[in-house]
Amino acid sequence: MYKQLAEIFKQYEGEKGAVITVLQKVQEKLGYLSKEAISGVAKFFRMSESEIFGIASFYAQFRFTPRGKHAVKVCLGTACYVRGGEEIMKTAEKNLGIDRGGTTEDYKFSLERVACFGCCALAPVMLVDKNVHTKMNLSKVREVIKRYQGEK
Amino acid sequence: MSDKKYVVRVCLGTGCVSGGSLNVYEALKRDVESSGLKDITIDFTGCHGFCQRGPIVDIDPGSIFYSEVKEADVTDIVQLHLQEGKFIDRLFYRDPSTGEAIPSSQDIPFYSNQQRIILRNCGHINPENIDDYLAVGGYKALRKVLLKMSPEQVIAEVKNSGLRGRGGAGFVTGLKWEFCRRETGNEKYIICNADEGDPGAFMDRSILEADPHSVLEGMIIGAYSIGANQGYIYCRAEYPLALERLRIALRQMDEHGFLGDNILGSGFNFYIKIKEGAGAFVCGEETALIASIEGRRGMPRSRPPFPAQSGLWGKPTNINNVKTLASIPIIISRGSDWYSGIGTEKSKGTIVFALTGKVANAGLVEVPMGIKLEDLIHGIGGGILGGKKFKAVQTGGPSGGCLPASMLDSPVDYESLTAAGSIMGSGGMIVMDEDTCVVDMTRYFLSFTQAESCGKCVPCRVGTRQMLNILQRITKGKGKSGDIEQLERLAKTVKFGSLCGLGQTAPNPVLTTIRYFRNEYEDHINNKRCPALMCKELISFYILPEKCRGCTICFKNCPVGAISGSKKLIHIIDHEKCIKCGTCLEVCPKRFSAVVKVSGEKIKVPEKPIPVKK
Known part of the structure; x- marks a missing residue:
């Protein structure tokens, strides 16, 4: 694993305070921070694994399990919440059969809550990968998810 | 052009x-x-x-x-x-x-009632083309500062303008610069705080996406004033477009000689690095942000020493919000007297709000300080969506306060909002109508601050959790007498016993909603009733027998099979099975409008489906 990440480490050799940036790059490459990846980062910074995990687990951006193929994100920022975001989330949970934060068994979908995409005027908003679905309602959620479930 | x-x-x-x-x-x-x-x-x-x-x-x-x-x-x-x-x-x-x-x-009216200073270029120039920015007078202020003004003169000018930090706390910017200037040592830092974490706020993001150069120009001017040669922009990783435009802008500045060694031949050197935040609301707090740039957990520490004395890597550091920095170039170009002529006695200039929620014209607006809430929400915002009734407005994000209709004629400035129990904050403004339950909204805000509490101060870590538990109980119809008083006690402890702004302000939504909407809390606790019909455990759906035409649309769409009936029969909801998702209400044809949502009352319906009346 260390070898696999050496390319990233090389760029940050000797740079002060680069732990978070390196973790971000590692996650970008691997999709999540595996146990082995955390060991590798710890070794590079000459810190303990628990210290690195402690930093990583503090920030919402870092994930420690692999994600599904499609990332479904439901915005629960204030503007979306006021316009019914929680219902959108519950419908997504029901239709995917997973709770927020979870991944389906076939690794096809992950469901996440996010706080604000910055298009609050179009609330409530749901994202599938990079596609933004705006002004959602319950039947639109079902439709969108069905579309992705149907694909091979 | x-x-x-x-x-x-x-x-x-x-x-x-x-x-x-x-x-x-x-x-x-x-x-x-x-x-x-x-x-x-x-x-x-x-x-x-x-x-x-x-x-x-x-x-x-x-x-x-x-x-x-x-x-x-x-x-x-x-x-x-x-x-x-x-x-x-x-x-x-x-x-x-x-x-x-x-x-x-x-x-x-949405535009004509605004006064756009910080947003002066937003929507008018191509953010990825530095020539557009130069064409509207960009980098003239920088030239003036570097070639004709001493750092002390710049600080005096900014102080005279009366500009206060737009990140939330409202500290006088010129004074902040002066503190950092006074520190000895030749290694100092300036940081642009673009860690806009408030859910429902997108002011900083929009500015960085629409006009990155004015923020960067303000940053170099600040760096020159305090004597810093290295700057950091701490921007959320969730803002990919803002980050991309910042990177493009930095490249173009470099090509034009606005960055690097000997800028514009003045002998002043300055470099900027971008740091991507990894998603922690508390990192908007200065000392937490510094810890995060240093590669640690973003936890605040006690002050003093203030960052101006000992900040990033123990060196004097100055941190300004995106909007504060974007205001600097125009203050330098047009003069501090012009700027201080806008706004109120103690709150100068303009303020940018992300106006969202149940308002007709949601969007990004900029208004002079001192404007009345009424003019902002009804004048610019166009009133409430769908002609509903205004209930409350939340300023300052999840740690701000909810203000009722009776406060609509109060002015928007730092002092007035604080007096009302809210805060100016960074500029989130969420409008709520009669269908929004303030108790549930408070529960929502607390769930956010509770999750984002870094855990360092016990009152914040445990207190927010306890407040959230009580609020959850109330919204589920399990509130009991004494809950309101207990909330108030907890709120005061959390405010008093927390090191940073997160803990000190997290109880604001609780305190303001109890202050202005106590009757709604009492309705939930005593009558098990949610007046806004939002709290699930307290509402029920009914199909009105006299209006149902037996069209079967709700029957077909109910996700849990809780509706019985068939063609031309009056449909009935089984309340044991109903999950209160509201699908039946959503799909019932408007011309029938047979489905209703009620709280604290029962509607008489037939026991089993009977034929619809002709």
Whole structure:
């Protein structure tokens, strides 16, 4: 694993305070921070694994399990919440059969809550990968998810 | 640009892109090219602010404003407007009360009632082209500062302007710079705080996406004043477009000699690095932000020493918000006297709000300090969506307060908002109507601050959790007498016993809603009733027997099979099975409107499906 990440480490050799940036790059490459990846980062910074995990687990951006193929994100920022975001989330949970934060068994979908995409005027908003679905309602959620479930 | 016959600008801000403006932009470029029209520029801009009406296309001359433009409208724009010079009536903004079409953005109340200083270039220039910024006077202030002013003169000017930090706390910017200037040592830092974590707020993001150079110009001016040679921009990783535009801007600045060694021949050296935040709300707090840049957990520490004395890597550090820095170049160019003429006695200048929630014209607005809430929400915001009744407005994000209708005529400035129990905050403003339950909203805000509490101070870590538990109980109909008083006690402890702004302000929503909406809490606790019909455990759905026509639409759509009935029979909801998702209400045809939502009451319905009355 260390070898696999050496390319990233090389760029940050000797740079002060680069732990978070390196973790971000590692996650970008691997999709999540595996146990082995955390060991590798710890070794590079000459810190303990628990210290690195402690930093990583503090920030919402870092994930420690692999994600599904499609990332479904439901915005629960204030503007979306006021316009019914929680219902959108519950419908997504029901239709995917997973709770927020979870991944389906076939690794096809992950469901996440996010706080604000910055298009609050179009609330409530749901994202599938990079596609933004705006002004959602319950039947639109079902439709969108069905579309992705149907694909091979 | 002026020698062109038409300049067409498509908004590629996050809101409009979500609405499909990228397709509109590509189609415009394609159609204009294939039509062989000459002297037409198709360009793009950052956020215009009027996100509710996006995607937005703006055509000069005349600032013709087309709203809700779809790809299918592009043919008409090219053929009618650009070729024949005819306006397209159906794309004009219409006054919601009179229905009158308003062709020019300058005449639309949403814009004409604003005073755009920080947002001066947003929606007017291409954010990825430094020449556009230079054409509107960009980097003139920097030239003036570096070549003609001493750092002390710059600080005096900024102090005189009365500018206060737009990140939330409202500390006088010039004074902050002066503290850092006074520190000895030649290693100092300036940080631009772009870790906009408030859910429902997108001011900083829009500015970085629409006009990154004015923020960066302000940052160099600040660096020169305090004597820093290294700057950091701490921006959320969730803002990919803002980060990309910042990187482009930095590259162009480098090419034009606005960054690096010996800027503009002044002998001043300055470098900027971007640090991506990894998603922690508390990192908006100065000392937590510094810890995060240093690669540690973003936990605040006690002050003093203040960052101005001992900040990043123990060196004197100055941190300013995006909007504060964006205000600097224009203060230098137009003079501090001009700036301090805007606003109120103690709150100078303008303030940017992300106006969202149940308001008709949601979007990004900038107004002079001291404007009345009423003028902001009803004048610019166009009132409540769908003609509903105003209930409350939340300022300052999840740690701000909820203000009721009786406060609508109070002015918006640091002092007035604090006196009302809220805060100015960074600029989130969420409007709630009669269908929003304030108890549930408070529960929502607490769930956010509780999750984001870093855990260092016990009162914040445990207190927010306890408050959340009580609020959850109340919204589930399990509140008991004494809950309100217990909430108040906890709120005061958390406020008093927390080191940073997060803990000190997290109880604000609790305290203000109890202060202004105590009866709603009492209704939930004593009568198990949610007046806004929002708290699930306290509401029920009924199908009115006299209105149901037995069309079976709700029966087919109910996700849990809780509705019995068939064609021409009155449908009935089984309350044991019902999950209160509201699908039946959503799908029941408007002409029947047979489904109702109630709280604290029972409606008499037949025991089993019977034929509908003829």
